Amino acid sequence: MTTTFTAAHRGGSGPPLVLLHGFTDTWRTWDLVLPRLERHHDVLAPTLPGHAGGPPLPPEVTGEVLPDAVEAAMDAAGFGTAHIAGNSLGGYVALQLAARGRARSVTAFAPAGGWMPEEAWARQMLDGFTAFQAQARAAAPHAAAITATPEGRRQATRSIVVDPRHMPAELIAHQMLGVGLCAVGPMIEYALREGYRLDAGAIACPVRIVWGTRDALLPWPAAAVRYRTLMLPTADWVELEDVGHCPQLDVPLEAAELILGLTGA
Numbered sequence: 001m002t003t004t005f006t007a008a009h010r011g012g013s014g015p016p017l018v019l020l021h022g023f024t025d026t027w028r029t030w031d032l033v034l035p036r037l038e039r040h041h042d043v044l045a046p047t048l049p050g051h052a053g054g055p056p057l058p059p060e061v062t063g064e065v066l067p068d069a070v071e072a073a074m075d076a077a078g079f080g081t082a083h084i085a086g087n088s089l090g091g092y093v094a095l096q097l098a099a100r101g102r103a104r105s106v107t108a109f110a111p112a113g114g115w116m117p118e119e120a121w122a123r124q125m126l127d128g129f130t131a132f133q134a135q136a137r138a139a140a141p142h143a144a145a146i147t148a149t150p151e152g153r154r155q156a157t158r159s160i161v162v163d164p165r166h167m168p169a170e171l172i173a174h175q176m177l178g179v180g181l182c183a184v185g186p187m188i189e190y191a192l193r194e195g196y197r198l199d200a201g202a203i204a205c206p207v208r209i210v211w212g213t214r215d216a217l218l219p220w221p222a223a224a225v226r227y228r229t230l231m232l233p234t235a236d237w238v239e240l241e242d243v244g245h246c247p248q249l250d251v252p253l254e255a256a257e258l259i260l261g262l263t264g265a
Helices: 065-077 090-097 120-146 149-158 169-181 184-194 223-229 252-263
Strands: 008-011 015-019 042-046 082-087 103-109 209-213 236-240
Touching: 015 065, 015 252, 042 065, 042 252, 065 090, 082 252, 090 103, 090 209, 103 252, 120 149, 120 169, 120 184, 120 252, 149 223, 209 252, 223 252
Parallel strands: 015 042, 015 082, 082 103, 103 209, 209 236
Antiparallel strands: 008 042
């Protein structure tokens, strides 16, 4: 099957809100929360560099590449500052933007980089994306057939949600195909080389960090230790019982309300 990958989505009206997806995903990870959020906000959801539909990565990937690209997208949209919500890698980038003074608030769903640098499982997790992409590419020609059955949809989403029954098959297939087009290698090399650096002391806006207790990718609470104890202990911490890595897909209504509760909409 084929699917269309685009550089960004924009819709709604109200105060600006930027939505940032996770590693190997696209802006469409926010599909299920957009109707609720766009009633209250002018929403910009860009696809990050190196991801399907997004701009290519530069020859050298550094920690500035992704926040620079989002800032450029914000500038083009006329957003001096915005409320920002992000998932996984996008949650980390949202915090980077907050440290640059571009965020009015940040809601971060399972943000990357919260583990301690010496933890071996984190390196294994990052290395695992190479195999994950190989599996996605092998499955791509069969995406329509896989997502046509409840068990196929469950297997295709087991690393990101607990219950995919409300997720459209077309969206799951889109995500499967997007994984195969992501520049996984350069992104992993950067993460292993530089780690996830954050000037948390420069963050002045309200921050809410949300984690599902059944996150299969960044396990709670091990993947949050650095943020909870060292960097963002005064943030508003929210645990979601029996929810996976992508609350915006697993429990979209609750995820939307957690964002809106911080934006004041």
